[in-house]
Amino acid sequence: MNGNAELLNFIYQNSQMGVDTLKQLIGIAEDDDFKSHLESQYNEYNEIHTAAKKLLNDNGYDEKGISALDKIRTYLMINIQTLTDKTASHISEMLIIGSNMGIINAVKNLRKYKNAESDILSLMERLLKFEEDNVQQLKKFL
Numbered sequence: 001m002n003g004n005a006e007l008l009n010f011i012y013q014n015s016q017m018g019v020d021t022l023k024q025l026i027g028i029a030e031d032d033d034f035k036s037h038l039e040s041q042y043n044e045y046n047e048i049h050t051a052a053k054k055l056l057n058d059n060g061y062d063e064k065g066i067s068a069l070d071k072i073r074t075y076l077m078i079n080i081q082t083l084t085d086k087t088a089s090h091i092s093e094m095l096i097i098g099s100n101m102g103i104i105n106a107v108k109n110l111r112k113y114k115n116a117e118s119d120i121l122s123l124m125e126r127l128l129k130f131e132e133d134n135v136q137q138l139k140k141f142l
């Protein structure tokens with residue numbers, strides 16, 4: 001697999017994790033303002049996910065989604081971590097940790113694939129900026 005495909009698949013998987021996680025957390029969160037915020041995050045992740053899939057398909061690459069095992073593990077971890085604490089503060093903390101991991105991986109991948117096509121790099125930078133903005137926006141719910 002070439003660098004363009006690898007970077008696009010990273011974007012695809014990262015945004016898929018965001019979509020799946022937020023869909024689950026929207027059903028768990030109890031605060032209406034916080035739910036509204038989660039829904040706007042969900043929409044942006046979904047847009048990035050759709051764009052990554054389109055770029056993958058337009059370039060003749062197969063999308064490599066998150067494995068079933070990783071999906072199940074994430075689903076269970078969210079349920080366990082929110083079993084006794086469904087507050088916006090706790091869920092925000094969980095999401096900030098996830099976004100920080102996404103930021104670290106995005107920066108590493110931007111450096112690793114600095115010669116990727118410009119439209120792919122642009123989508124990666126959009127995802128990075130979105131993750132950074134998420135951290136800042138979620139702080140108000142802590």
